[in-house]
Amino acid sequence: MKKNIAFVALGLATTLLLAGCASGTDASTASAGDATIEIGSLYEPQNLSNFGGGGQGVTEAFNGNVYEGLFTLTDDGSVEPLLAASNTVSDDGLTYTFTLQDGVTFHSGKALTSADVKASIDAVLADDSQSARKSSFGAITSIETPDDATVVVTLAERSISFIYNLSYVWIINADATDLESTEDGTGPYTLGDWKRGSSLGLTRFDGYWGDAAVNSEVVFNYFTDATALSNALLTGEVDIVTSVQSPDALSQFTDNADYVVSDGDSTTKEILVFNDRVAPFDNADVRKALYSAIDTKKLLNSIWGHYGTLIGSMVPPTDPWYEDLTQVNPYDPDLAKQLLASGGAPDGFEFTLDTPSYDPHPVVAEFVKSELAKVGVTVNINTISADEWYTKVYKAQDFTATLQEHVNDRDVVWYGNPDFYWGYNNPQVTQWVADAEASTTTDEQTAKLTLVNEQIAQDAASVWLYLYPQIVVAASDVSGYPVNGLNSQFFVYDIALN
């Protein structure tokens, strides 16, 4: 009965053949200028609104590509005008007057006016707004539109970050509806097909007011699994991966001339967060002791190989007030023991570390546990879901220590808020943060926040374990992509295939 076996084999072979008979599709075959760029990402938007819980994915796909702000945060961290052609600030720093770019139209064809700008800022400030930037605009008292090209914003107090914060406000057609599943922005691309769970396409907008995008179409392909994402890059189904979250897969690309691996600066910090309100972490010496007991260099190496950076504080290199503070709390177990003694815990102590259950936190927790054991401090790892983290740690502030990644740039200012979940309360720092915001020049702001940065490092307000690398992997014939991707931005309009 050999025939029967042959039949089984034939069935399998036919299926494979049927499937394989259509020719293999390469990610890109078109000439430069009308190329389709296939991007692979792990961050699918939950919806398309950035003040309705769209999350990281919508920032990545839309910021600067589909929607634009009055200003933009460039890939190297500086703020430049975009839809604002010019702006003036009154001497008291309370009145900002913006003149809009000429000839800007929305994708629906409507011309941009000051009314759209006002409506867009109002939407961020609305009661039901989930915008992460809502709290940054507390100083706004009024927005006026004297004519179609002018917007006047009045503040209750000076706010030197106001311009920077505006780079996060998408200017949306005031008449647009259904912003969860459609868009109406002014950017170089319009939304093509959004196939939920799979991909989101962007199509070059021919009526764009600025320089046209160098490619005609960009498709974000979404994956839930990092291995599947690497495979798609290996098989040519995608040209570029926005951010690699695990170094395990990198070796396939680093030794391969067909790919380029770039190591940029992210703004994501992995932090061992103490609850600075409760013993023993209300004592700076104890916090500093733990900082010096952990070999952060070894930790970063074990997780990321030779990628990533040690910064010794909350401030990444792309923030204007960055300085290298890695030596403020050096790795030194003997010093750690001395500090424990002066902090009133010569024989060590025991504490619970609330550890989010997703990578990299469990691995980091194990490492911290073994390092602290060497200086007599016992760590009990309590694994919790992301959901529990919000309920227990963030909302109820019911914790002794936890691990968390903080992704935003310029977020050192949270150490000036005594009510924040980590409970760091240094009136001097709170004052500096307030003064920095009330500065008349960015230099003054930078000086104040540098002081804040140094102070929180000296107080070891938290242990800033390491700064994530921003690893973009691309096929070697792709150019013009951002390498830092600050706050998950990923500008695609300069990406070309050569």
Add this chain to the structure above:
Amino acid sequence: MISYLLRRSAFLLVSFVIAMVAIFVLLRLLPGDPANALLSVTATPEQIAAAQAQVGADRPVLEQFATWFGQLARFDLGESFISSLPVGPEISARLAVTVPLTLLAFVLALVISLVAGFIAATRADRWYGILISGISQLGVAVPVFWVGILLVSVFSVGLRWLPSGGFPRDDWADPADALRSLALPVITVAVVMSASLTRYVRSATLDVLGSDYLRSARAQGSGRGEALWRHGLRNGAVPVIAILGIELATTFLGAVVVESVFSLPGLGSMLLTAIQQHDYPNIQGVLFVSTLVVLVIGFLGDVAQRLVDPRLRVSISGNR
């Protein structure tokens, strides 16, 4: 038969309603706050309150329940907590992936297992009969995702014959393209499913081969093939049909697992994301559809069995 169908349909409806109530209650008993999925690590107290309002978690559970069942009665699956987008259209879009994947895998598994099971039974003394039995024993223990990973590394990353994942953006506009995307997932599910099915077919065939009626038929002069065809097939089919319904439902679940390995935008990946985000309307919507599918399959399986086997009609309904 008519009264049986009516009673069986009533049973279907009641079990469905019970399942829906259970799903709703169980979700509410799970720890966790769906509003959390909307927050960032810089959310203000007002934003936390706004998120609570957006997901309706601040309304009484009974009210939420009444709303949901009212919507269900109008075939409206509500809106996602997280995306605020309607659940129904998204489920239909994803069924365009999951249904073909399930059916193709099921048919392929059926073909493989009928042939392999028959050979394993009739050639139990030959090396290849023994080999097939052995492989099917082994196959029962193999996890679906592992087979998927293996196939991807051979046929996509290694040979570059087939895509490693994803689904065409224009869905089924180019059927060949869509089939290429489904090939590896279909084979993955089919291979795993056919392992257990092969064993059922094998034992059903062995039962028939050793049965009295087959011996009688042979004694009356029928050839082996003819006897099997005229008497064996229908008898052997009864136990196989009985488990086909269950197997089809299992294939559906296998498809759901495989979707995440192959990044397919099907029901499975939708459910996974929804669970991670505590997105109750999406979870309820997916479970609504999949429960309905499984119950209907069970119903059709029962009816098919009665059509094949007259003895069942006597024992259950007592009339012919």
